[in-house]
Amino acid sequence: MGDGNKLNPVEAARLFVNKYFPHCEGALLAGSVIRGEATETSDLDIVVFDKQFHTSYRESMVAFGWRIEAFVHNLTSYKEYFFSDYERAQPSMPRMVAEGIILKDEGVIGPIKEEAKELLDKGPKEWSTELINTKRYFITDALDDFIGCTNRAEAIFIASSLAESVSEFVLRINKRWVGTSKWIIRSLRYYDVEFTNQFVEAFDEFYKNEDKQKIIQLVDEVLEPHGGRLFEGFSLGKIRRE
Template identity: 55%
Template sequence: MRTDRLSPMKAAQLFVDAFFPQCSGALLAGSTVRGEETEKSDLDIVIFDQNRCSSYRESLIAYEWPVEVFVHSLESYRAFFKSDVERARPSLPRMVSEGKIISGWDVVMPIKAEADHVLNRGPENWSDDTTQMKRYFLTDTLEDFIGSDNRSETLCITYTLADQISEFVLRTNRRWVGSSKWVIRALKEYDPEFATRYSDAFDHFYTYGSKDRVVHLTDEVLEPFGGRLFDGFVLGEK
């Protein structure tokens, strides 16, 4: 870890003072506040500005740190909260909830309370129709995975299958989903034991080419909902 640059909080404070001195409030979020900082970590800084009417995001280098700045008005962030709930990926609520306040405590604390409420409430339940549809498409991808004998194609199918399994498990349990590194993080938060079996199954396939563990895991996920679904599935009006 680099020791020749300012600490994350000090750099964030200087950044806000220099670039957003009139903002209503600001906070530092991301890996640097979660204790997960790496050599490639950046500073995720959320700005709230009562003088703005809309939101924007900008990437830049400041104080030897890569900075991702997310600028919101005192109203525009709510549209992002709503969108994140609808897609079940609470990016902004999580940033606000876990963030360390840089300035504007009286403004930021109520917004953090809103973020906490969103996170604690969780995403909306899937309807029965959505669950059936997702079960069908997960079955379809599993069958493609089993039947594929082309290594390059199978690798692409495997990526889709891994994403569908994680989504199905999390959403049927009314839990937030994630993308990229947040997939495994979301699974660990839900069920550490399942997350281990999930990663082990795909690691076994990538290492040895054996599909058995992935197939077993997928069938285990589908079993409480009736198993694989093909015969009789209808999408749209007949």
């Protein structure tokens, strides 16, 4: 981690749980430190299951030389987060639980981990044809704005919007989980490394050299199997009177 004064992350996490949640039924250490992806600014993500709390909450603090994010649940409240993450196709909580290293377990962690793994394996719900067409339309709209834009500052942000919407489209069409921020690229890599490299190269080429062509080509290749760009004939919310 680049800081000789920091405790080992697992040791620090156990000390944290023992001090702040001594009566909890279970706790896990999750996040980048257990995946071997930690950076100088990484914190400890600790999931706690403690039946004395009526509702879930999240709290940030500094302890034992680490910045710590505590995600505290009782033995049922975590289910709401599992369901919410499933609905938005961003499995933050199930992933933390499934990947997490057990810090403490009074016999509750096993079933919760199994529940998380089953949800991750299931994948997000499949998109309807109507939703696919809606996404195609808005990607087409953004792409047209991008192609016609002559203001570099505006084009940068249109490109950012395209990156997010196209990554979501690719992943959801293939029934894969999506993400935000750094998890956009991580989610794409989990799906297809070769496509991800093409994706990064296309946007990098624009940001460095103002060359839009690779982004345009990428978007068209993504949309083509699903009918290509969509404008004419698209309708949203139209209701005819009887």
